Amino acid sequence: MLEQKNIGPKSAQWFSDHPMLMEKAASRKSSRLLRSTPFRLALAFGLLFILAFLVAGIITYQLLKRDLAEALDDSVRETYSVVASTYSPADIEDLVAAVAAYARLNNAEDSIFLLSGEKGKRLAGNVSPFAAEDGLSTIEAGDIGQKGDDRIRILAGTVGGNRLIVGESFAETEDLEHIALMSFGWATGGIVILACGGGAFLAARAQRRLDGIERAMSDVSAGDLARRIPLEGNGDDIDVVSTHMNQALDRLSALVEGMRQVSADIAHDLKTPLNRLKMTVEQAIEQGGRGEDVQTLLIDAREESDRINATFEALLRISQIEAGARKARFRPVDISDIMASVAEIYGGVAEDSGQSLDFTTRPASPCMVNGDRELLTQLFVNLVENAINHCPPMTRITLALRAEDDGFSASVSDDGPGIPEAERELVFRRLYRLDKSRTTSGSGLGLSLVKAIADLHAAHITLADRHPGLGITLDFPAQYQG
Incomplete structure (x- = not known):
């Protein structure tokens, strides 16, 4: 992966002169982001969020649609009851007048009113007589000779031997449903954009921090033991892990530096006693060859050897302690x-x-x-x-x-x-x-x-x-x- 950190003027000019390489580097970076765990997690949570929003929206829309249908039925029943209440036995004139008044005040495309006699003759209303079953039902505008394809909710019944039909168009209800559906669609689009954009931003931010960890560990593996993982300072889980890793790197750096120092110090400090031991042994060999007593020299050699062994035993014990073997x-x-x-x-x-x-x-x-x-x-x-x-x-x-x-x-x-x-x-x-x-x-x-x-x-x-x-x-x- 090509990285453009610490690029000087000449390097920047070189990259500008090679746009294909810059495009390739950007493509690799984008591909790596798409394969990264943070992006996949962000995408998964984004999809779950969108799915939850869709389910909640569909349920809300269906509830709204049902409530609007019930409200329309209630309105039709209420209008029918008001009109029918004007009838009195042996006096149909009030009922005819009420139907005629409602018919004049309402457009037939929005509300229909029809009062028919026993033989199907229209007594009052804004539509031609048509057959309808008793109770609530839904008809098409074309069924009663009106233009358009609107649906009408009607309530039919008999009042004083006469046929009374009252109805209201679904147009207003459908307009409200359309507004709700469009609002839900726009909200869904906004949520999708927000979820994808926010997920990509958070994933890129997390990936940038993981890339920092990767670069730091790569530099450490290459021998730069002074390298440390950068921290955001917000105390989140990545910062906590990075802090522990930095502490481990501090410990590793100290141990490696200690090993280097020990190696140098051993070479320096043990060189003299080893030379003394060698000289003592050589002197003992020479005196032994001449038949002289070498007891004192052998004792000196043994004491020097004991001091060297004691030094190595102390070093070994320190190493064992630093490794934590005694914590048990x-x-x-x-x-x-x-x-x-x-x-x-x-x-x-x-x-x-x-x-x-x-x-x-x-x-x-x-x-x-x-x-x-x-x-x-x-x-x-x-x-x-x-x-x-x-x-x-x-x-x-x-x-x-x-x-x-x-x-x-x-x-x-x-x-x-x-x-x-x-x-x-x-x-x-x-x-x-x-x-x-x-x-x-x-x-x-x-x-x-x-x-x-x-x-x-x-x-x-x-x-x-x-x-x-x-x-x-x-x-x-x-x-x-x-």
Whole structure:
């Protein structure tokens, strides 16, 4: 499919010089719209709406037609009763006068009046005598010698031995029916245009948004992991799905970037220990060839190998945590109990380093979250060990916990040297270390593991300067409250 987005002057001129290509692109776009699910749904709902309107219109028209017919019958009966009421026994003159008066006042094409004697002689009226059955019936205008093809509704009966016929033309009723039918026809045409036009507009709008999703996913599959699906901001179902897809793309982008970063960091950080291991093994081979003792070198090689294995095991564990494999072990866990246990165990370690470790906030009620107790314990252990290892003597390390309306907030803080602001986000990267010379112990995976565990438990982690020192805060959502 050809698209004309971001077309410059030269490209626009090229397209204008090739109208067949532009027509072909427009045809493909139109064909794609006709095959699209939004258009088909809009067409289906439009047809259902038109069908419902037609059914309702037909029913309404039939009811109107019946009511008009009943109204005409009522009018004929009422006129007949009024005329017949002028008759009195042995005095037919009033009846003749009434029929004659009605005949003069009404056109025979609209209303007919006829009073005949016993032998069929017309006594009064505006039409010639004709035969008709008693009661209501319908006749054609030609049946009584009138021009045209109008129908007439008549009521015939005997009054004082004389034949009285009263009738009204269907012309007015049929005119009303014709007006109603024409109005219904025009309304149907308008509804069809509105349904088709509105359906096409809505389908095109939905298809445009689906095309945006398709282009974004196509760019992502082509390697552009920074591409995101555009949002309308109206909160509809497509926006909700697009938001979740963007979140998934954010997650995918972070994982891919993490893999790239890990690959580079592994190549950089493990190159030195592997070289050391190689040199130690080569030295052991040389000394062994001269008959010298190589026990010390073998021990060094084993320790170096253990450190390398520990690094890979930590990386593997972080990957497993990020994949969510441990969520099956989630249970209600008391955060305050975990923090109290870590503070008690590492209190002596901190004292041996000339530091102090306190758990200052102990809520009266348990602070429960749904999580993995082992991993949460590892999280706080890593934070405390990190503070102990990187802070000088006389440093005060504090664990704190407070309950909030929407969850719990746990923090580990110290008054040590802290972390430079420019590197606070970088410390969560795998194998990243503030000590660029790598002279201190550690693999640079402690805070990476903390971040992975926090993400697994939907906890938001922040680093802040305490002037002096560093404060690490974890905000846990209220996933479970006991």
